[in-house]
Amino acid sequence: MAKKTYTVMVVSDHHSPVKRYQIQKSFLVQVGVGVLLLAGMGLGGTMHYFRVAQDAAENRILREENLTLRGQLKSVRERIEHIGSTLDRVERFDQKLRAITLLSDPQRNLAMGPTETEPGTTAPTTDTQFTQLATSETPNALMGRLDRLSAEATRQEQSLQELQAYFQDQKSLLASTPSLWPARGWVTSDFGSRLDPYTADRVMHAGLDIAAPHGKEVFAPSDGTVVFAGLEGGYGNVLVIDHGYGIKTRYGHLAKMLVKAGDKVKRGSLIAAVGNTGRSTGPHLHYEVRVNGIPQNPRKFILEE
Structure with a gap:
């Protein structure tokens, strides 16, 4: 069977003869x-x-993002190190404060770790607790460390709240401690056993007798609430102030009382005047300090000279 062909004729613009070319169909295909x-x-x-x-552009972007993430990861590691070191210092400081303030006393039911290492053991260092970070640490590992840091921070916050409550309580206790002389004069009879000026018998004197001119000012030695103001047998005109924490002070033989029961007084407030009422041999202030009802030597509370 003859192959199909195509004839291509080329006609020149000049008087050249027409050229014919035969091209097979298979060649064209x-x-x-x-x-x-x-x-x-x-x-x-x-x-x-x-x-x-x-892909090259995306790879370049990914490389740049990778470099950025590496920088951020390094920053996170450094921040974890800093936070861990800070928490370790806070914990050591917390333990010192608790040791100083005896907050580790079991009677207070406050949890506290030992401030000193036991024999044969070593105290954990900052590196072993939080800040020993490997450069190949994975994000999951970092998240785990952050979770532990968060838990530690919460524990430290609770511990510091306990310390705050303790110091607030101590502040209130100091404000309630009768640390001032209630009147200016001279002590004619001290706390303890003495001869009764009326009977000459040896008896217990439960306070201080402070001799002073009639009408001399009497001041509250600390914050408190007046719980009694009136006559009381041989004490004459008497004031009793409750300072809280089981502490009460008593002022006898007063010429006049400038406060009444229920009044709040502050340290240094004017409350009365020295007198000679009741069983008294002359103008003076009988001053007592009682803790849970038991007479105490007032001198051990007074901080003034």
């Missing part, structure tokens, strides 16, 4: 297939180029 293959390869190469270019 091969040429067409070749052109299509080349076009496909060109298109594929172009697409591959753009894909590679896009």
